[in-house]
Amino acid sequence: MIAKYLEVVEDIKEQLANGVLLAGSKLPSVRQLSEQFSCSKNTVIRAYNELEKEHLIFSKPKSGYYVVNNIEQPTTNQQVIDFLSAGPDKSIMPYIEFQHCINQAIDTYKEELFSYSDQQGLYSLRVQLAKYLQDLQVFTEPDRLFVVSGSQQALHLLAAMPFPNGKNNILIEQPTYFGFIESVHLQQATTFGIDLTMEGIDLDRLDYIFRNNDIKFFYTVPRFHNPLGHSYTNDEKRKIVELAEKYDVYIVEDDFLGDLDPNKKADPFFSFNPTGRVIYIKSFSKVFLPGLRVATVVLPTIMTNHFLRYKFSADFNSSVLSQGALDIYLKSGMFNSHIKKIKELYVRKMSVLQEACESLLPTSTNYTKPVSGFYLSVVLPDNVSARQVVHLLKEKNILMDDAARMYLPEFKKDNLIRLSISQVDEPLIYTGIEELALCISSFERKMRYPNPIHLL
Ligand SMILES: Cc1ncc(COP(=O)(O)O)c(C=O)c1O
Structure with missing residues (x-):
């Protein structure tokens, strides 16, 4: 038999879920509920304490108990196959573990968390970050x-911000x-592009651009590139760093997915010149x-003062609650076990996606082959437009990204589709690629036989 106080707890949770009790509304008094459930006042108080511990209700002295928030009921939507969203796989996010860290952070740092803080970031977190970066x-x-x-x-x-080399222009892979294109566009920065394929970049071209174009820095996504999935070899990275050194150009290395790399021998650009x-x-x-x-971000010492001024003028400091909780998450070792789990997940999903592309896409279609990461790009046959394919699939609730916005205007292409595996359920990967294949074939047929009379 279920304990009486739990009956009260369940009843209130049901009312929260059904929207009978809304955020801020007052709950019945202890006396009223004890009469309604034919139980003692202590039983009701125990139930209310339980709900308070779960942060569902709160008490106001001499007034009673109130609802913190009503519980959202998940709506049952039509099935969507989402190759578009680029957030991490929600099924594996460590919400519960991280909740402990947030609570712990509030206890540990107390008032420090809710006031202005060190613009450079919590020192204790920076110590943890320096340790964690060694693995990379x-x-x-x-x-x-x-x-x-x-x-x-x-x-x-x-x-x-200005750079110590006094140069003005930014070089970007294409x-x-x-998000970076948008940023330089809004800031009206002068940009140059260099073509990137799964074979890498043309180093002679890079040499030419570094030599002639007053390049402040080269922005690069070194592993599991967004949108291609490309990763540089160590040899390429070493050569690019040498060129940067030769022409006094900085490299901005956005290693957003470095932790997912199954290749333990892959080194970041940073390791080829750690001094700045x-x-x-x-x-x-x-x-x-x-x-x-x-x-x-790891900066050369010569840039730290300037960077601090820009950071200060943007937002003073980053959220200290987030920093404190992440500090504890790293310190406790939870982060390492989380990374181990997700590393396997993304390698597996990426290989399922490639098997699906291999067996289903028409032979006229190419695709990139990263070993892990979030992104794979599909190169459509001539005359098939990424914009039209993405539009048509959206009507079938299959979401993909037209990569046109990921190019500078002078490099723009309409034949690249970016697939992100992070939020697609594994069993739906084949279904989504099957629909993509059908869609490409139907556009190819239309291009071959523009006049329907030929189809008769
Ligand atoms: C390559 C790359 N860099 C940076 C970002 C921005 O990430 P953050 O959430 O850390 O600002 C993204 C987000 O999609 C990304 O794909």
Whole structure:
């Protein structure tokens, strides 16, 4: 038999879920409920204490108990196959473990969490970050680390601020991460592009651009590139760093998915010049929780004062609650076990996606073959438009991304579709690719036989 106080708890939870009790509304008094459930007042108080512990209700002295928030009921939507969203796989986000860290952070840091704080980031977190970066072959000290509100903020500030080389222009792989294109576009920065394929970039071309175009920095996504999935070899990275050194160009390395690399021997650009030529950025959004808005950037000492001024003028400091909780999450070792789990997940999903592409896509269609990460790109046959394919599939609740916005205007292409595996349920990958294949074939048929009379 279920204990009486739990009956009360369940009844109130049901009313919260049904929307009978709304945020802020007053709950019945202890006396009223004890009469309604024919139980003692102590039983009702125990039930209310339980609900308070779960943060569902709160008490106001001399007034009674009130609802914190009503519980959202998940709506049953039509099935969507989502190759578009780029947040991490929701099924594996460590919500419960992280909740402990948030509670622990509030206890540990108390008032520090809710006031203005060190612009560079909590020192204790920077110590943890310096340790964690060693696993990614980034050896540095807490003094060179800055906590930022997502790597997007670091990119935005770096695009805006002057660099020690006194140069003005930014070089970007083509295609690249849309958020950076948007940032340089809004800041009206002068940009140059360099073609990137799964074979890498043309190093002679890079040499030419570095030599002739007053390049402040080269922005690169070194592993599991967004949108291609490309990763550089160590040899390529070493050569690019040498060129950067030769022409006094900085490299901004956005290693957003570095933790997922199954190749233990893959080194970041940073490791080829740890003293300052390479600015290393590590986001926690793809491998952990994007809502935390925490990333870290390793800067050369010569740039730290300037960067602090730009950071201060953007938002003073990044959320200290997020920083405190992440500090505890890293310190406790929970982060390492989480990474182990997700590493396997993304390698598996990526291989399922490639098997599906291999067996279902028409032979006229190419696709990139990353070993892990979030993204794979499909190169459509001539005359099939990515925009039209994406539009048609959307009507069937299959979401994919047209990569046109990931190019600078002079490099724009309409034949690349970006697939993100992070939020697609594994069993639906084949179904989604089957629909993509059908759609491509039907456009190809239309191009071959534009006049329907030929189909008769
Ligand atoms: C390559 C790349 N860099 C940076 C970001 C921004 O990440 P954050 O959430 O850390 O700002 C993204 C987000 O999609 C990304 O794909």
